Amino acid sequence: MNRSVPQESLPVAGEHPSRLPKIAVVTTAAPPSASGQARVLERLMVPARVAPPVYLTDQLQALEAEGNRFGSYHSLGPPRHQLISPAPEALRKLNNYGGLLRSAMSRTKEITSILRNESVDAIVGCTASPFDLPAAYFASRRLKVPFVAYLFDDPIFQWEPGIYRWLARFWEPIWGRGAAAIIAPNEVLANDVRGRLPAAKIYIVRNPVDPAGFSNEPTGIPQDEPERHAGRPCRLLYTGSVYSAQASAFRNLNAALNRLAGRFELDVYTSQPITALAANGLDGPYVRHHAHTPQSTALSLQRNADVLFLPLSFDSAIPEAILSSSPAKLGEYLAAGTPILVHAPAGSFATELLRNADAGLIVDTSDPDRLVAALTTISNDPKLRRRLTKNAALLAEEFHVERARDAFCSVISSLDR
Template sequence: MNPAPASSSNLSPAQKWVAVTAYFPPTVGGSSTVAANLISTFQPASVHVISERPATIGGRHTAEPPPGVSITRFGLPPTLHRLPFARYWIRWGRYGLVPAVRRAILQALSQGAQRIVAWYPSWPFLLAAAQAARQTRVPLFTYHMDAPIPWQQAPWPDRFFFRHRQLSILQNATARLVISEALAEDFEERFNLTSTVIRHGLDLRLYPAANPEPLASHNPLRIVHTGVVEHLQYESLRRIIDAVADHPGLRAEIVLSTPNRREDLAACGLDQPHVQILALPTHEVRNLQRSAHVLLAVLPFFGSIKKLDLTAFPTKLVEYMAAGVPILVHAPPESFLAKHVRRYRYALSVDKPDPAALITALKALQEDATLRHQLARRARHTAEELYALPRVARAFADACALSPSILKPEFSS
């Protein structure tokens, strides 16, 4: 029988830790960006990152890692990506990395690391972290970007590990960190487990406060969506793209800056004449966000994994809040995202799959200058109150029993 995990409140503050997260250096948006932002707040000598080589995810890393941080990377042979049905070979092959990842974690622990923080979903890296923690009894903290999906809905080979290991990893973690209140409620309801909310922290110095750009009536409305487009989001994004195409009275262009492959987007009807598809690095994404007239965040209305859809909170939304640009959210009314918008009133929400309602909302954002300024002001205030990186970094260090002295000075107070 495994020993009961120690409570983080009973641990002495640690001076070094190891971060286990796939996709590092980060892609634009998602769990890798959350990891990069947090890791950047710590003294480089205090953290060791164990991650994947970019080739494992198709070479789509478009942001630099925090300077000075030690990173150990693993990856599958590049030739695997050229095989027929490469996606399936890669999905299975990644589990072959588990022994090497576990050894790297053990090596970091032997060099003084006293905590393991593993990002979810990062299978099979999470599995390797759990094995190393069990072997050494070093405290393991899991940090969840998404709700754990039911094992019946997971693809193979993930399904096997979801069924037989997921719950035990959650139960044996010293603490579970979650990115939103929705995930905390989900863990309580489904697993009877407590968790600590550690939100997506953003360095607001990279987004100087600004007012929305004035709109000229003769220019098209520039609607921008940035970051990874998840497969389940295609449906809602396609609805907006089609609505704009079918309404010539609304002069608008849609810009997607994403690491997704263009052919995948085209196969789902997202590559249309009024849609511009880009793949920009992080610093250029920030400029694109700030130059937009409307920033767009979507969730599916007819997704197959309802729990994942209803608890999701796209991390790009925090960047949108800071950008000083009006936000349009298209998500089901019962989703956490829609409820969050209603609570803080930082975005215009269309919570039904209705093209006419989308056009009405876009026209309001185009024509009502007062509305645009109100939304941008509330969004910036929400970012400052909830997502400022110094506050999030201190909460993360406290939750993981890390010494505040290993935070960089600008984030420690």
């Protein structure tokens, strides 16, 4: 499979329609909440571009108490993982498959009922749930409105081998053939899906960065004291969720930090508890855990760190999804004016994008010694840091929120309504 990252242009926005489109969004991560998917949706769905959207989610409890809410919110029922309970041992697998298929159809009925009086122009179904894409598609058929699949991750290979992957593979050709448009955040994922759905209309919409995320002045490690500033270790930063898709990269970094014996420390800002960090390889003396922080604070932290760490796992059970992953923080990191260290497999979107643009230091093999060398290099070479941050700033413009909004609105305006 071709994993190159061609320099395709984004869709060009046409004239804004006189009436703003009203969009229903079926998602596990409605804004405002801590997930990257929610941040992307929040930045795209703004009053100047769309009418108040209708969010439908089975994770309504995840909404943050603080934060702007734009649109209406509706709760979907939890999925049923079995048809009957209890089931005989011999029928357990069939019982689970039947229950999950029934959950998708039940969700279809819920979405249809909620949207009958909303007069939406399109239904957008998002990845992260095995039910939302098929349910949103079938609801769109019943309501006779266009369906748009928004693929934040590969809809099949985001799941480990098993029942969810089987279901996703079963549903994809159904909703894929009926989708008026498919949105992907990068070319690698778009090419993968195009290989399975050759007739699909696939568009690229980058995960956007607000203007507030762009730094006017590159910061990073002070040039006059490359390894330490006022006697402190060099500070690496990671912001966001910590989970299995990054585990081996974090383990390698932890080993490298131990070998560097206090010259570097990693600050992790995440909503997950410290036990989750330990489970994913971050339990050393040079790792500091911090609670999830508001987005404005996270941007400030990124600008004032010495190095930003971007990890993806080398031994994940979902290697295809790793290669096509587009972390929501990628654009923010590029815009921060701080050197980026990418530790991810060769051929992954993040690795090849930054390598081609010379916008980050890349370690694309699972080797703590290579990380030790990279950290030493980036801390000792001010010319390298300036070059990387300058190129990253240029690349960050591709992720500017207005460009993403133009691309998204271009997709919506192209739909036959």
